[in-house]
Each structure stands twice: as structure tokens, then as C-alpha cells.
Amino acid sequence: MSALLYNEDALTGIERVADSSVDLVIADPPYGLGKDYGNDSDRLGAREYLAWSRRWIDAVVPKLKANGSLYVFLTWQHSPEVFSHLKTRLAMMNEIIWDRRVPSMGGSTRKFSSVHDNIGFFVKSRDYYFDVDAVRIPYDAETKKARTRSIFMGKKWLEVGYNPKDVWSVSRLHRQHGERENHPTQKPLEIVERMVLASCPPGGTVLDPFMGSGTSAVAAARNGRRFVGFELNPDYFAIVEKRVAETINGKHGGNQDVASLLSVT
Ligand SMILES: C[S@@+](CC[C@H](N)C(=O)[O-])C[C@H]1O[C@@H](n2cnc3c(N)ncnc32)[C@H](O)[C@@H]1O
Numbered sequence: 001m002s003a004l005l006y007n008e009d010a011l012t013g014i015e016r017v018a019d020s021s022v023d024l025v026i027a028d029p030p031y032g033l034g035k036d037y038g039n040d041s042d043r044l045g046a047r048e049y050l051a052w053s054r055r056w057i058d059a060v061v062p063k064l065k066a067n068g069s070l071y072v073f074l075t076w077q078h079s080p081e082v083f084s085h086l087k088t089r090l091a092m093m094n095e096i097i098w099d100r101r102v103p104s105m106g107g108s109t110r111k112f113s114s115v116h117d118n119i120g121f122f123v124k125s126r127d128y129y130f131d132v133d134a135v136r137i138p139y140d141a142e143t144k145k146a147r148t149r150s151i152f153m154g155k156k157w158l159e160v161g162y163n164p165k166d167v168w169s170v171s172r173l174h175r176q177h178g179e180r181e182n183h184p185t186q187k188p189l190e191i192v193e194r195m196v197l198a199s200c201p202p203g204g205t206v207l208d209p210f211m212g213s214g215t216s217a218v219a220a221a222r223n224g225r226r227f228v229g230f231e232l233n234p235d236y237f238a239i240v241e242k243r244v245a246e247t248i249n250g251k252h253g254g255n256q257d258v259a260s261l262l263s264v265t
Pocket residue numbers: 008009010011028029030031037039041183185186187188209210211212213214215216230231232233236
């Protein structure tokens with residue numbers, strides 16, 4: 001599957017993506033909280049941040065196919081306003097809470113410590129693609145054992161697992177985590193892969209305007225989806241290239257011709 005990777009400002013690069021050509025947008029923009037991404041992208045005041053958010057949203061929405069979907073990672077500080085704007089363009093299906101499973105130590109003593117991201121799941125039309133079977137979670141052995149009474153025997157749902165709820169409890173990536181790259185807000189593959197499997201058909205196209213370390217590109221490459229993505233910072237972009245090449249070239253299975261699949265600009 002092809003991956004088009006651009007070391008470029010998404011707001012200029014997206015213009016080259018054809019309208020109605022993308023199945024799934026995964027957007028993990030700067031949070032508007034002053035994180036250091038080696039550039040000024042997260043140094044906007046609240047008003048400017050919202051104006052910028054409206055700009056990228058208005059640029060990506062036309063790229064979605066009629067049955068396409070968009071996920072956006074946000075925090076509670078700006079999610080109400082950004083969700084409000086997205087609702088003028090798309091239908092909101094879920095607010096997913098990513099519980100980062102932060103250990104109970106330290107944190108704020110003047111308010112409750114914030115340990116979650118607010119992820120918006122939006123669709124272009126009610127006819128959107130959604131494959132729940134691809135993301136079912138197996139029941140654990142204990143639950144299965146508790147359902148051994150005859151009324152549960154042979155029940156398909158017990159075998160196929162349950163559909164994920166809107167609270168996703170997945171540990172953030174610690175410094176020592178095997179997946180971890182040198183990026184301050186890298187997302188776990190488990191979360192991004194769930195979005196790809198549920199909301200992009202096999203062979204379909206994923207667009208990520210803010211690739212960071214390239215988690216969405218890896219998720220797409222591992223699962224036979226096409227990919228187009230943008231990242232401003234050249235150091236992070238180098239990480240994206242490395243991760244995608246490793247994925248395509250067999251570190252995670254497969255042994256394909258990387259050059260023909262990976263198109264870097
Ligand atoms: C929250 S991080 C994305 C993290 C990513 N999801 C991951 O798992 O590694 C946001 C990224 O957007 C990049 N960025 C900020 N403004 C941008 C722009 N206008 N175009 C492209 N990338 C941008 C930042 O450099 C940063 O790496």
C-alpha cells in the first residue's frame with residue numbers, strides 16, 4: 001500500500017489532496033497548551049488557536065468521501081469550541097475518552113488531575129463506513145467461564161467479543177515503552193489502529209494532517225490502507241520515514257519493495 005509523506009505545513013499541502021478522496025481523517029493537532037514541538041505551532045493564544053482550528057477543519061472536510069469519518073484528539077480546554085465548529089460541517093457520533101492510565105502519584109493539589117484526552121468521532125453522512133467486527137475485544141477467560149450456563153452456550157457474541165465502549169483505557173507510552181519514539185505526544189498504536197480498522201475499509205485512504213512520529217502512518221501500513229500525511233518538524237518527519245520503512249520492510253512482518261510503496265516529498 002502506498003504512503004505519501006510530506007515534510008510540510010498541512011494547510012498548504014492539503015490543497016493538493018483531491019476532494020472526496022479520503023476515507024478517514026485522523027487529526028492529532030497541537031493542543032493549544034504551549035507544548036514544544038520544535039516550532040511555534042503550539043504557541044497560539046486561545047482565540048488564534050480556535051481560528052487556526054477552523055482553518056484546518058475547513059481544509060480537510062472536503063477531502064472526505066461521502067461515507068468518510070474523522071477522529072480528532074483534543075483536551076478539555078478547547079474541545080467544546082472545536083467540537084462545536086466540527087458539528088457545523090459533520091455529524092458527531094461519539095466523544096471518546098482516552099483514559100491515559102496515568103499512575104496515581106503527584107499531580108495537581110488545587111484541582112482534580114486531568115488524565116484523559118477528548119477524542120471526537122465525526123462522520124460525513126449517516127451512510128458512513130464502520131466495521132465493528134474488526135475492533136471487537138475478546139472477553140477474558142473469567143467472563144467466558146461465568147457464562148457457561150446452557151442459555152449462553154453457542155452464543156456468537158461470547159466468541160466474537162464485545163464492541164469497544166466510548167472510554168478507551170490504554171496506557172500512555174512511557175519512556176521505556178518499546179513503541180516510544182522521541183516525540184512528546186506520541187499516541188499508542190493500539191488506539192490509532194482501532195480507528196483505522198473500524199473506520200477505513202481495506203485498501204482505503206487515511207489522511208493525517210499532523211503526523212508527529214507517524215503513528216497513523218504505521219497503523220495504515222500495517223493494515224493495508226493507503227496513507228497521506230503532513231508534518232512540519234524535519235526531525236519528527238525523519239522518525240515517520242523510519243517507522244513507515246520499518247513497517248513496510250518487514251520489522252513488523254512482510255518484505256516488500258519499500259521504495260515503490262513509500263513516496264516521500
Ligand atoms: C500532537 S502531535 C501529533 C502526534 C502523533 N499523533 C503521534 O502519534 O506521534 C502534533 C504534531 O503536529 C505538528 N504540526 C503542528 N502544526 C503543523 C502544521 N501546520 N502542519 C503539519 N504539522 C504540524 C507538530 O510538529 C507535532 O509533531
